[in-house]
Amino acid sequence: xxxxxxxxxxxxxxxxxxxxxxxxxxxxxxxxxxxxxxxxxxxxxxxxxxxxxxxxxxxxxxxxxxxxxxxxxxxxxxxxxxxxxxxxxxxxxxxxxxxxxxxxxxxxxxxxxxxxxxxxxxxxxxxxxxxxxxxxxxxxxxxxxxxxxxxx
Numbered sequence: 001x002x003x004x005x006x007x008x009x010x011x012x013x014x015x016x017x018x019x020x021x022x023x024x025x026x027x028x029x030x031x032x033x034x035x036x037x038x039x040x041x042x043x044x045x046x047x048x049x050x051x052x053x054x055x056x057x058x059x060x061x062x063x064x065x066x067x068x069x070x071x072x073x074x075x076x077x078x079x080x081x082x083x084x085x086x087x088x089x090x091x092x093x094x095x096x097x098x099x100x101x102x103x104x105x106x107x108x109x110x111x112x113x114x115x116x117x118x119x120x121x122x123x124x125x126x127x128x129x130x131x132x133x134x135x136x137x138x139x140x141x142x143x144x145x146x147x148x149x150x151x152x
Contacts, residue, residue, distance in 0.1 A: 042121045042122075043121065043122045044096040044119050044120060044121055044122070045093075045096065045098070045119070045120035045121075045122065045128075046095070046096060047093070048067065048069070048071075048091075048093045050120075050122075051067055051120050051128060052067045052068065052069050053066070053067060053150065053151075054066045054067075054079070054082065054150075054151040055067075055127075055128060055148035055149065055150060055151060056079075056148060056149055056151050057143055057144075057146045057147070057148050058127075058146065058147050058148065058149055059146045059147075061142065061143060062143065062146060062148070063075050063076065063077060063086075063143045064076045064077070064078065064079050064081070064082055064151065065143075065144075065148060066082045066085075067091065071090055071091050071092065072088060072089070072090065072091070072103075073088070073089040073090075073091045073100055074087070074088050074089075075087040075088070075089070075108065075143065077107075079151060085107075086105065086106065086107030086108045087102060087104065087105040087106075087107065087108045087111075087140075088102075088103045088104045088105075089101060089102050089103055089116075090103055096119050096120075097117055097118070097119060097133065098117070098118045098119065098120055098130075099115055099116070099117050100115070100116045100118070100140075101113065101114075101115050101116075102114075102137075102140075108139060109139045111137035111139065111140050112137075114135070114136045114137045115134070115135075116132070116134070116135035116137060116140055116141065116144065117132075117133040117134040117135065118130045118131060118132055118133060118135070118144060118145075119131045119133060123147065125149075126149070126150060127147050127148055127149045127150065128147070128148050128150075129145075129146070129147050129148070130144040130145055130146070130148070131145070132144065132145045
């Protein structure tokens with residue numbers, strides 16, 4: 001009887017292995033790939049006419065910045081201070097690059113002859129953001145590189 005039960009056990013094992021080998025392969029469940037919405041490319045200023053006017057930095061240390069049509073950038077802590085600005089710069093614009101050089105800074109730490117190069121990004125809320133490309137003047141960079149809201 002011992003021979004018979006071991007034969008039955010071997011036969012059962014052989015059938016199980018054969019059935020497993022002959023069955024259809026189970027395909028792995030498909031994994032969902034998350035759809036990522038494309039980020040819109042930033043819209044940059046391409047002409048001074050797009051940013052001429054007065055802007056206010058929204059952070060605690062934000063300053064008022066006034067761009068004039070004749071290439072002057074004036075900076076003041078208060079809107080009424082723009083008549084006697086804390087700093088005055090000459091600006092030029094080429095492509096998407098704004099380059100500023102200090103003319104006077106009677107009320108702020110002087111940047112001297114250090115050029116600041118920025119791009120101006122238009123924000124969906126109507127504001128602008130100055131993106132620093134190159135500026136070794138820390139004080140100017142701190143007040144420029146923040147969101148500014150229009151004062152019109």
